[in-house]
Every structure is written in C-alpha cells, then in structure tokens.
Amino acid sequence: MIPRYTLPEMGALWTDQARFEGMLRVEIAVARAQVARCTVPAEALLAIESRARVDVDRIAEIEKTTDHDVIAFVSQVAETVGEEGRYLHLGLTSSDVIDTALGLQLQAAGRRLLADCDGLIAALVTRARAEAGTVMMGRTHSVHAEPTTLGMKIAGWAFEIDRDRSRLAAAADDAATGKISGPVGTYSHLDPDLEEEVLADLGLHRDPISTQIVQRDRHAALVAAIAVTGGSLERIATEIRNLQHTEIGELMEPFRAGQKGSSAMPHKRNPILCERIAGMARLLRGYAATALENQPLWHERDISHSSAERVLLPDATILLDYMLVKTRGLIERLVVRPDRMRENIERGLGLHYSSRILTALVEEAGMSREEAYAVVQRSSMQAADERRQLRDILAADPAVAAGLSDETLAGCFDESVFLRNVATALARLDELAPAGKEAADATA
Numbered sequence: 512m513i514p515r516y517t518l519p520e521m522g523a524l525w526t527d528q529a530r531f532e533g534m535l536r537v538e539i540a541v542a543r544a545q546v547a548r549c550t551v552p553a554e555a556l557l558a559i560e561s562r563a564r565v566d567v568d569r570i571a572e573i574e575k576t577t578d579h580d581v582i583a584f585v586s587q588v589a590e591t592v593g594e595e596g597r598y599l600h601l602g603l604t605s606s607d608v609i610d611t612a613l614g615l616q617l618q619a620a621g622r623r624l625l626a627d628c629d630g631l632i633a634a635l636v637t638r639a640r641a642e643a644g645t646v647m648m649g650r651t652h653s654v655h656a657e658p659t660t661l662g663m664k665i666a667g668w669a670f671e672i673d674r675d676r677s678r679l680a681a682a683a684d685d686a687a688t689g690k691i692s693g694p695v696g697t698y699s700h701l702d703p704d705l706e707e708e709v710l711a712d713l714g715l716h717r718d719p720i721s722t723q724i725v726q727r728d729r730h731a732a733l734v735a736a737i738a739v740t741g742g743s744l745e746r747i748a749t750e751i752r753n754l755q756h757t758e759i760g761e762l763m764e765p766f767r768a769g770q771k772g773s774s775a776m777p778h779k780r781n782p783i784l785c786e787r788i789a790g791m792a793r794l795l796r797g798y799a800a801t802a803l804e805n806q807p808l809w810h811e812r813d814i815s816h817s818s819a820e821r822v823l824l825p826d827a828t829i830l831l832d833y834m835l836v837k838t839r840g841l842i843e844r845l846v847v848r849p850d851r852m853r854e855n856i857e858r859g860l861g862l863h864y865s866s867r868i869l870t871a872l873v874e875e876a877g878m879s880r881e882e883a884y885a886v887v888q889r890s891s892m893q894a895a896d897e898r899r900q901l902r903d904i905l906a907a908d909p910a911v912a913a914g915l916s917d918e919t920l921a922g923c924f925d926e927s928v929f930l931r932n933v934a935t936a937l938a939r940l941d942e943l944a945p946a947g948k949e950a951a952d953a954t955a
Contacts, residue, residue, distance in 0.1 A: 512829040516791070521832040524619050525825035531565040531584055533612035538588070538599055539563065540709045541607075541691060541701075548705065551598045558595035563588050581605040602700035604693055606812070610725040611689030613824075614715045617733065620828040621683025624737075627835035628676040634842045635669035636944045643937050646930065647761060647852040648859065653753075655859045657866065658929045661762075661847060666937055668747050673943055675740040682733040689713065690721040695811045722811035727802070730824070734795075734802035737827050741795035744834050748785035751845070755782045760851045765844035784841055791830050798823040860894050861901040867923040868905060876914020886910050 512522070523529060542559055545551035566587055574583035582605075589596030600608070643662035648655050691706035693699045698706070710717045718725050754762040764782050766772075772779030801823050805816035856863075865887050872883035890908055894901040902924055905911045911920065940946070 512826045516833045517829050518832055518836060521620065521623050521829050524616055524623070525829065527567045527570075528565060530612065530616065531567065531570065533615045534581075534584060534608045535563055535565055535588060536615065536713065537608050537611045537689075537709075538585075538603075540712045541603060541705070542598060542601070543712070544705045544708045545598075545601060547708075551601060552595075555595040555598040559592050559599065562592045563596075563599075564591040566591070579605075581608060602693075603691070604723060606724045607691045607693070611691065611710070611713065611715065613820075614687050614689040614725070615713065617683060617730075617824070617828075618687035618715065620832075621679065621687065621733075623832055624679055624683065624828065624835065625676060627832055627839075628672060628679065628740075631835050631839040631842070632669055632672050632676065632943055634839045635665055635672060636940050638842050638845070639663075639665040639669055639937065639940060640946070642847060643933065645847060645849050645852065646856070646926070647849075648856050648863065655863050657863050658856065658926055660930065660933055661852075662937055663933055664750070665842070666940055668743075669940065669943055671743045671746070672740075675736070675743050678736040679733075679740060682729075682736040685716070686729045686733045687714075688716040688718050688725050688729055690718045690725050692718070692721050694723055696721040696723065724808075724812045727805045727808065727816055730820070731799075731802040731806050734823065734827050735799045737831050738792075738795040738799035740831060741792040741834060744838050745789050745792035747838060748782075748788040748841075751841070752782035752785040752789075755785075759855065761848055761855065763846040763848070764841060765846060784837060788834050788838065791834055794830060795827055798827040802827075860899065861924060862891050862894060864901065864924050865891050867928065868901075868911075868920075871915055871919060871923050872911070875919055876911075878910075878914065 514522075539556075539560060542551050542556050546553050546556045565584075569587045569590070570580065570583045573586050574580050577583050577586070585600045589599050592599065639662045641662070642665060643660060645661040646658055647661050647664075649657050649659035689710050690696070691701060691709050692703075693701065707717055751762050751764065753759070755764065763780065764784055766780050771777075772781045772783075801819050805819060808816060868887045869880075869883050872878045872886060873880055876883070878886070886908065887905075890904045890911075891901060893899070894904045897904075902920070905920060906917070915923075
C-alpha cells in the first residue's frame with residue numbers, strides 16, 4: 512500500500528524486514544524442538560539464537576541468483592550464524608516457513624484491526640448517546656418517511672461495526688494457523704508431535720490436514736470479513752456525505768482551519784474523507800474477490816495465489832486499519848446541525864404524519880383502510896403540489912371533518928408519538944458499553 516494510506520503500526524507488520532523476522536522465528540522454534548529430539552545439537556541452537564540476523568538487502572542480492580526468496584533467506588541467515596547455520600531449515604519445506612510466518616503476521620494484523628474496531632465502537636456509542644434526542648427526518652428511498660433521532664442512526668452503525676468485529680475476530684483467529692508438515696503434508700521429514708510443539712510455542716493453530724500449504728479458505732474468509740467491514744464503513748460515509756448535500760446540510764465532515772475544498776471555488780467544503788472511504792471499500796471488495804480465487808489451487812498446491820497475496824493481504828489489512836481509524840475521527844468530530852434538521856422537518860409540510868392520519872381514520876372514523884388511504888394520499892399530494900400544510904388540507908376535507916374531531920386531528924400531529932420508544936431502543940447500547948463507562952474511562 513502507498514505510504515499515503517499506511518498507518519505506522521500496521522505498515523510495520525508488512526515490511527520485508529518483518530516478514531523475514533517472522534520466518535526466522537519459525538526457523539528458531541523448529542530448531543528448538545529439534546534439540547529436544549537430539550537432531551540438532553544444543554550448541555548449534557545457541558549459535559543460531561545468538562547470531563542469526565536478517566539482512567534484507569543481502570537476501571535480495573542472493574535472490575538475484577537463486578530466484579527463490581526462501582532459499583535466499585536461509586542462505587543469508589546461515590551466513591550470519593556461521594558453521595552451525597547448516598542446521599537451519601533442517602527437514603523443512605519452504606511453505607512450512609512461509610505459511611507459518613504468514614500466520615504470525617495475520618495474527619498481529621488481526622489484533623490491530625480488532626483494537627481499531629473497539630475504538631470506533633466506543634466513539635459511536637458515545638456519540639449515539641450524546642445525540643439521543645437530536646430529532647431529524649428519517650428517509651426511505653431518499654424521501655421523507657418519519658422522524659427519528661441522530662442517536663438512533665449512529666446506534667445502528669455501532670451495532671453493525673460490532674458485528675463486523677465478531678466476524679473479523681473469528682476469521683483472524685482461524686487465519687492464525689501454521690503447518691510444519693512437509694512437501695505434501697504427510698510429515699515425511701518431521702513428525703506431527705514436533706509441529707504441535709512448534710505451533711504451540713508460536714501461539715498458532717495447527718492445520719489438522721494440510722497439503723504443502725495452509726489451505727486458503729482461511730485467508731479468503733478473513734479478506735471477506737475485511738471487505739464486509741469496509742462496506743459498513745462505506746455505509747456510514749455515504750450517509751454522512753448524503754446529509755452534507757447543500758440542499759440537506761444536516762451533517763458535515765470536520766473542516767480544519769486552513770483546509771481548502773477547491774482550487775477554483777473558495778466556498779467549497781467537500782466530504783472528501785467520506786468519499787475516500789467509499790473508494791477504499793471498492794478496493795477491499797476487489798481484494799476479497801481475488802482471495803476467493805486463491806482457494807482452488809491445483810493438487811497439493813501451486814503458487815498462483817502467492818503473487819496475489821503479496822499484494823492483497825498487506826493492502827487489505829493496511830487499508831481497513833486506515834479506514835477504521837479515520838472513521839473514528841470522523842465520528843468524534845462530526846459537525847451536527849440540529850437547526851437544519853428541524854428546518855428540513857418543517858419543510859416537509861407535515862406529510863410525515865400521514866400514517867397517523869390513516870390509522871385514525873380507520874380506528875376513529877370507521878373508514879375502510881382503502882378509503883382512508885385514498886383520502887390521506889389525495890390530501891398529501893395536494894399539500895405537496897400547493898406547498899401547504901397537510902393539516903390544513905385535511906381540516907378542510909369533508910370526509911375527514913365528518914370522522915375526526917379537531918382535537919383528534921390535532922393529536923395526529925404530535926411528533927413525540929413517533930419517538931416514544933427511542934430511549935428503550937438506545938438503552939440496548941449497554942450491550943456494547945455500559946452507560947457511564949465513557950465517563951469512568953475519561954477519569955481513569
């Protein structure tokens with residue numbers, strides 16, 4: 512991933528230095544297990560542990576000749592160890608080291624992503640509670656529906672990110688899997704008990720039946736979970752950028768002092784972060800498609816997945832890390848305009864009360880549902896066309912006047928009825944973070 516979208520902690524996990532350091536961890540863990548089985552001398556292990564070093568530039572130089580990065584890696588590390596370096600990679604095939612080291616990288620990347628999710632969920636819960644009573648118009652098909660609150664909208668985002676976190680946690684845990692089972696998974700050179708010991712030492716799961724590699728369904732599931740999470744972030748970003756439309760103007764991205772929106776138009780304040788998140792979500796879906804293509808490898812393996820993974824696994828985890836962190840900042844500093852929300856509600860001419868009128872005409876006036884629907888629909892269309900309040904149109908309708916008293920009609924235009932259960936729904940945020948926890952954390 513380009514540096515522009517790479518945060519330091521996640522980026523550090525995917526450098527060549529980190530990859531080869533992980534491979535060296537695997538080599539040392541295997542040598543340690545072999546000492547216990549008297550196949551590697553204890554003094555050789557001591558030499559390996561004390562002298563082995565990774566030199567990325569030297570590996571690249573050797574690879575120009577070998578055209579094989581694992582052989583180049585083993586040769587370079589052996590050079591730093593000296594004579595005892597001949598005990599490195601004893602009984603191993605390249606994928607024993609590559610895939611097990613990859614499991615370590617994915618484990619670390621998964622932990623980073625889960626921490627990011629936790630931060631975003633906390634920010635969403637805090638903001639949802641803060642905006643619990645911020646009334647705004649709910650929209651379906653981009654058309655006014657019924658009032659909701661911004662807190663309800665954000666709470667929905669919080670629970671969705673929590674579901675994403677659960678998917679990521681399960682997939683990352685499954686991807687933290689290694690194998691030390693030889694060229695076709697039959698333990699032809701090293702026994703299964705050594706694999707079990709090595710992977711336990713490294714903190715990884717054992718692939719119960721591997722081929723030359725760990726099977727790629729695990730990796731596909733992880734990247735799919737990453738893509739789904741990206742889709743959730745895109746949903747949040749898309750809603751914010753929609754509500755930043757000039758004609759709506761209810762939410763806005765934060766805008767720093769000195770920030771500029773257009774080289775030609777000084778008035779512009781564009782939702783650039785939301786648009787960036789939307790573009791990145793498209794990349795994640797593309798990576799997921801490639802990860803799925805990596806599953807059906809030929810026989811015990813081919814390397815058609817290898818080149819793709821060198822790009823997609825670092826990029827997908829780095830991108831999601833960036834997106835989660837940026838979305839958290841977006842939520843924490845989101846500009847909310849409740850006056851504009853109220854203005855937009857009033858601009859709707861009371862049409863959003865149509866469902867209340869419909870119910871009253873059926874229950875109070877004794878109309879059939881079809882008759883009541885026709886009356887309310889006709890009045891609603893007239894109000895919209897003439898830019899008049901729905902209540903005024905209905906009050907002048909003989910069918911309504913005959914069935915509903917002025918008091919009953921007025922009661923149909925009570926906004927609080929729509930929102931009477933919001934507090935009950937928002938109390939469910941306690942499932943994500945008990946109420947008061949934010950204050951306790953802030954003072955800790």
